Amino acid sequence: xxxxxxxxxxxxxxxxxxxxxxxxxxxxxxxxxxxxxxxxxxxxxxxxxxxxxxxxxxxxxxxxxxxxxxxxxxxxxxxxxxxxxxxxxxxxxxxxxxxxxxxxxxxxxxxxxxxxxxxxxxxxxxxxxxxxxxxxxxxxxxx
Amino acid sequence: xxxxxxxxxxxxxxxxxxxxxxxxxxxxxxxxxxxxxxxxxxxxxxxxxxxxxxxxxxxxxxxxxxxxxxxxxxxxxxxxxxxxxxxxxxxxxxxxxxxxxxxxxxxxxxxxxxxxxxxxxxxxxxxxxxxxxxxxxxxxxxxxxxxxxxxxxxxxxxxxxxxxxxxxxx
Numbered sequence: 060x061x062x063x064x065x066x067x068x069x070x071x072x073x074x075x076x077x078x079x080x081x082x083x084x085x086x087x088x089x090x091x092x093x094x095x096x097x098x099x100x101x102x103x104x105x106x107x108x109x110x111x112x113x114x115x116x117x118x119x120x121x122x123x124x125x126x127x128x129x130x131x132x133x134x135x136x137x138x139x140x141x142x143x144x145x146x147x148x149x150x151x152x153x154x155x156x157x158x159x160x161x162x163x164x165x166x167x168x169x170x171x172x173x174x175x176x177x178x179x180x181x182x183x184x185x186x187x188x189x190x191x192x193x194x195x196x197x198x199x200x201x202x
Numbered sequence: 203x204x205x206x207x208x209x210x211x212x213x214x215x216x217x218x219x220x221x222x223x224x225x226x227x228x229x230x231x232x233x234x235x236x237x238x239x240x241x242x243x244x245x246x247x248x249x250x251x252x253x254x255x256x257x258x259x260x261x262x263x264x265x266x267x268x269x270x271x272x273x274x275x276x277x278x279x280x281x282x283x284x285x286x287x288x289x290x291x292x293x294x295x296x297x298x299x300x301x302x303x304x305x306x307x308x309x310x311x312x313x314x315x316x317x318x319x320x321x322x323x324x325x326x327x328x329x330x331x332x333x334x335x336x337x338x339x340x341x342x343x344x345x346x347x348x349x350x351x352x353x354x355x356x357x358x359x360x361x362x363x364x365x366x367x368x369x370x371x372x
Contacts, residue, residue, distance in 0.1 A: 070217060073224040080231045096240070097298075097334040100341045105242040113333075142363070167242065172298070172334035176273075176327040179336075180363055193244065198337050200241040 097172035099198030105167060106195055109154040111147070113170040113182050120150040131174055133181065143184040151189035165193035243340045245359055269313045269320065269356065271306070271343065273327040273335060278306050282323075283313045298334040307342040310355045323356040326363070336361075 093114050112119040115131040125146040126137060138145040155164050166186050170179055183194065269282035277291035278301065288309055293300040310323070323343050327336060339359075346353040 066217060066221070070221060070224075073221070073228065077224055077228055077231070080228065097337040099241055099243055099337050100345065100347065101241045101243045103242050103244070105240045165244075170333045172332060172337070174333045175329065176331045176333070176336065177329040179333055180327075180329075180361075183361065195242040195244055196337065196340070197240055197242055 093171075094169065095172050096169065096197060096199045098201050099196075100201050101198065102200065105197050106165070108165060108167055108195075109151070109156075109191075110167040110169060111151070111182065111186065113168065113174050113179060115171055115173055118144065118147055118178075118182060120147065121154070123150070125150045128178065131178060133178060139181075140188065141184065142181050143188045144181055147182060147185035148188045151186055151191065155190045164191050165195055166191040167195045167197055169197045243337065243344070245340065245361060268322070268324055269310075269317060270324040270326065271339060273301075273325065273331045273339060275328055275330055277301065278309075278339075280306070280309045280313070282317065283309045298332055298338060301335055301338060303338045303342045306339065307346055307355075310343050311346055311353070314355050321356060322358045322360050325359050325361050327361070 093116065094112065110121075115128060117124045117128050118126040126144050127134065133139075140148065151166070168179075168182070168186075170182075186194065269280070272279040272281075275296055277289065277296070280288040280290065290302045290305045290309070292302060313323070325336070325339055325343070343356050343359050344354070346355055
């Protein structure tokens with residue numbers, strides 16, 4: 060007597076699990092080795108909104124490099140307005156939403172853990188000049 | 203002429219290779235995936251804006267009412283806790299992990315007791331201080347975790363420029 064094993068349900072389940080994993084698998088933290096976020100005990104989920112990314116190699120706004128850095132230092136030829144980056148101000152102004160709720164528009168800052176205050180301070184000066192009043196520093200949760 | 207035979211409808215399809223592939227891919231994806239939670243630390247940095255920055259004179263007047271943390275390459279210096287400036291040196295070579303965040307958190311608990319109405323704490327980093335150290339300071343000044351007990355400290359860390367040449371220096 061020949062017995063038949065019905066594996067349709069199992070195949071269906073495996074396929075769904077595989078699709079689920081592939082859809083929700085976010086490879087950004089795997090491939091973007093240039094950005095190393097610090098760890099933080101904060102537990103608030105990061106908000107959506109305008110973002111600026113500060114790497115040792117440069118400052119990115121909307122995925123576009125607007126200021127080049129040399130190993131985390133500001134090159135001498137960088138155009139500055141006081142302590143702010145002129146190109147960062149120009150790139151951030153269009154992203155500002157004048158009717159933002161609360162205490163004014165906020166900016167999500169994704170900064171590499173190795174970047175010094177010299178660079179980060181200038182980035183925040185630039186954001187302030189562009190009209191951003193609050194900052195949300197992104198980090199990797201420890202919990 | 204003999205007619206070519208066609209496979210009958212409902213012929214068995216061998217699913218063994220498909221199953222094998224799926225069974226292997228699932229553990230690979232599960233092992234490779236990193237479940238990372240990105241969190242945020244809200245920071246008020248409005249005094250960085252030149253037009254809104256409090257003057258040195260104003261800060262000098264408010265000095266006794268403020269808690270000020272200077273982050274130097276040798277450790278922390280805290281004002282607003284007791285009469286004298288508290289020094290919290292870091293271990294050599296003073297990498298971000300070598301700073302004494304626990305002692306800073308203890309100092310913030312004392313400062314919170316002395317300044318119950320204050321919500322702001324001024325953080326003045328040295329130019330060479332990396333962002334990782336700043337995040338450690340933000341964690342230490344905003345919340346104290348004793349096991350599962352959470353104690354809010356200063357909800358609004360305020361960043362100001364310069365540990366050496368800013369209003370926090372003398």
